[in-house]
Amino acid sequence: MATSVKLDDAMMARIRNLAGIRQRSPHWLMREAIAQYVEREERREALNRETALAWDEYQATGKHVTSEAVNEWLNTWGEVDERPAPGCE
Template structure:
């Protein structure tokens, strides 16, 4: 369910939104909703990545298990070839 929300824009930004809306044959409302939706989705993905990174760092700190960049690069260089290697094993 959608509910109304107030949003204050400076005149310049409001004009830019209106101009883009006209060019795209959309309403200013649609442009703003789409911009907010895309921003929220992007930031949610960034936050998920940040949390996964922090969790991986915590796990490394606790176990010392890792894979070197060289090992990953060697593995990735075989992707899509007949000699594709399995993922490298974590080690200390």
């Protein structure tokens, strides 16, 4: 599917310059930039959904793990006496 994006001359010059440095076409560079942006934003939306679900669950149950418990657990990572992850209270 073909589409078009209107860019000002300065931005197009920057894209052409970077494309030359990367030894890629401006078209390739723009497609790659869009693909990376969409992937990043999809991950952000997934995290937002997970956060909302976690908040809903907390409000319904009151179960949580304190930051202190998590920090104590993380401080044992890689140690001989590494602890299991703390549970919700």
